[in-house]
Amino acid sequence: MAAETTGSADGTTTAAYDQHADWYNDFMSADGPGGYIRRVHGALEGLMEPGEGACLDVCCGTGAHAPVPAGLGWAPVGVDLSGGQLRHAAGRLPVAQADATALPFADASLPAAVCVLAHTDLPDYAAVLREIARVLRPGGRFTHLGVHPCYIGAFADWSDRPRIVVDDRYADHSHTFDTWSPGGVRARVGAWHLPLADLLNATTAAGLRLVRTAETGPGGIPDLFGFLAVKA
Ligand SMILES: C[S@@+](CC[C@H](N)C(=O)[O-])C[C@H]1O[C@@H](n2cnc3c(N)ncnc32)[C@H](O)[C@@H]1O
Numbered sequence: 472m473a474a475e476t477t478g479s480a481d482g483t484t485t486a487a488y489d490q491h492a493d494w495y496n497d498f499m500s501a502d503g504p505g506g507y508i509r510r511v512h513g514a515l516e517g518l519m520e521p522g523e524g525a526c527l528d529v530c531c532g533t534g535a536h537a538p539v540p541a542g543l544g545w546a547p548v549g550v551d552l553s554g555g556q557l558r559h560a561a562g563r564l565p566v567a568q569a570d571a572t573a574l575p576f577a578d579a580s581l582p583a584a585v586c587v588l589a590h591t592d593l594p595d596y597a598a599v600l601r602e603i604a605r606v607l608r609p610g611g612r613f614t615h616l617g618v619h620p621c622y623i624g625a626f627a628d629w630s631d632r633p634r635i636v637v638d639d640r641y642a643d644h645s646h647t648f649d650t651w652s653p654g655g656v657r658a659r660v661g662a663w664h665l666p667l668a669d670l671l672n673a674t675t676a677a678g679l680r681l682v683r684t685a686e687t688g689p690g691g692i693p694d695l696f697g698f699l700a701v702k703a
Pocket of ligand 1: 499530532570571586587589
């Protein structure tokens, strides 16, 4: 089945997850052998701070992480492009179907936002960061958590752990289905790559001030990288 296309501004965004939503929901619901989901939630909890009011989960997918902001006192609200993903998320948090580059919220209206495991699904994460900064109030908090830009991508082969082989595709930003893991999500929907410096520079350029960063992995090499930033 072909991925459903949307009318997004750049013409490239697709609701590719529609056809994988049931698989994705199972994947995110069962903590695999490496305790991946548990580590995602632990890292998110460590970066976020307790608070009150709405916390926008940008690209919320199936809403698998809603318990983390909820546990810190926030009221999670999800936005995603994929109706298939939102079908699962709707039982976990209030949701809206929308493009992350055109969030259906007023300027400076929200106290907090998160974006988890999604920056590699977006052709222009810098535009999403600018949009998040637009809807956050001054002093509002944004937590990013994603695959580690230095060690996860088409350029990194994890098949011979503990050795991770990184090649010169690190500099390649383009969308690709190349992956060392044929059973994983990237073989299904592909990924864009955003090098670490580009990610951090896009964040500060959006008017978000870095407060702290975190990285975690199954062993010595981190597979997750995140940060807490505050709208100036
Ligand atoms: C890897 S999933 C992550 C979902 C969730 N945050 C999680 O950690 O389980 C990426 C999500 O981004 C969504 N997505 C991709 N492009 C989007 C866009 N332009 N606007 C909103 N959501 C988008 C997809 O539909 C998908 O649910």
